[in-house]
Amino acid sequence: MNARNAAAWLCLLTLPGCMVGPDYKHPPSEIPAAFKEPPPAGWKVASPQDALDRGAWWSIFHDPDLDRLEPQVEITNQTLKQAEANYRAAQAQIQAARGALFPSLSVSPAVSRSSNHSGFSNGSITSTSYSLEASASWQIDLWGKIRRQVESDVAATQASAADVANARLSAQASLAIDYFELRGADALQALLEDTVTQYRRALQITQNQYDAGTAARSDVITAQTQLLTTQAQLINVGVARAQYEHAIAVLSGHPPAELTIARGKLASAVPQIPTVLPATLLERRPDIAAAERAMAEENALIGVQIAAFYPAIDLTALFGYAGNPLGSLISAGNRVWSLGASASQALFEGGTLTADVAVARANYDAQVAAYRQTVLTAFQNVEDGLSDLRILEQQAAAEDAAVKAANQAVQIALNEYQAGTQAYTTVVTAQATALADAETALTVQMNRLVDSVALVEALGGGWSTTQLPDKNALQPVLPAGP
Secondary structure, rough: OOOOHHHHHHHHHOOOOOOOOOOOOOOOOOOOOOOOHHHHHOOOOOOOHHHHOOOOHHHOOOEEEEEEHHHOOOOOHHHHHHHHHHHHHHHHHHHHHHHOOOOOEEEEEEEEEEEEOOOOOEEEEEEEEEEEEEEEEEEOOOHHHHHHHHHHHHHHHHHHHHHHHHHHHHHHHHHHHHHHHHHHHHHHHHHHHHHHHHHHHHHHHHHHHHHHOOOOOHHHHHHHHHHHHHHHHHHHEEEEEEHHHHHHHOOOOOOOHHOOOOOOOOOOOOOOOOOOHHHHHHHOOHHHHHHHHHHHHHHEEEEEEEEHHEEEEEEEEEEEEEEOOHHHHHHHHHHHEEEEEEEOOOEEEEEHHHHHHHHHHHHHHHHHHHHHHHHHHHHHHHHHHHHHHHHHHHHHHHHHEEEHHHHHHHHHHHHHOOOOOOOOHHHHHHHHHHHHHHHHHHHHHHHHHHHHHHHHHHOOOOOOOOHHOHHHHHOOOOOOOO
């Protein structure tokens, strides 16, 4: 007796709950004890009560306009609606698979009329017959093939629920990033407007110097050129700002024509975001949860393919009435019934079943690798966010000092030019340096806010695996066996 036959007899002896194939076990992943990058100054590792708000995580930025825009993602974002529709389809698939565990019942009423011509007479005999039959068929899930399929579909549905959470978080983070980039454009616009005002004053100074005969015409032309160039740069800011506004409209589920965001200030403070322990990260990221559930889905499908090696047993039953006339159809004399049982076992299939099992195992191994890569990427995302914020904080301090020094240099150069002790090229150079430093400082501040959003997203936005639908909530408890 070979191993498969022995397993078959064992299942027959212990029929309830018998399912072939491997039971799911979470494969190990390499998880560091701590993040390489320490949190920025003042931050700490989160305790459970420090978790970000699982709903309005963006409220940490204390921006009323952002608070107004973000909830629209949940209501009208079409990518999120697509993910939710996929989740509902996965839920329905569970019920479709689970239906195979139960008998199939059907009823078949029929009427027929026939004529029989006799060779000994010129007449014919016409008769009408009626029947009303109910039939049932049931394939017994001895080896757990159907239950493994349901198990796979349940895991797939949980993965789909995590996909919905991931789509929601991704859309919310994208909107927040676009919003801060829009505010960065607003801040740049304000900076260039102030700069244009300053350059107009500088132009007036050169014009006065030229009228007094103490400056060359080239100084006036240089000042005009600098002013016009900055005005063109100011106009160009509108291109990026309009695109960010359009992107926010689409993310919130509206045509761009329906959304107008008034100009506002870029936040000057970067919120403190509690970090988490590396092991906790696996429970907080919906993409990790989706990858883990996908492993369970593929693991169950191995059992589906292994079950194909074992006999399929079908039970059939028929009960009804057949006869004539219709008025006395339902009577003991017209009763018909049958009971049947059949079994089928593949004897030779050219290696197809073995190959199907090998495919299922390979698919599972591929999903294990995908899960581990998702975990590694998650750690990278958090490390990137922490290092970016730490370095940008240092850069912001340096840029602020550079802006102050550059502004002092502009004022000194302008005073010396008016006194006739400096050429106007010194003023132009100082002004260009001051503008470049101010733009860099603004960009650094915008990047700090954008990277704060990215870190919130990397930490899961306050989501956790406790929000996944429970297996028993997705389906009634399955029968253990026939």
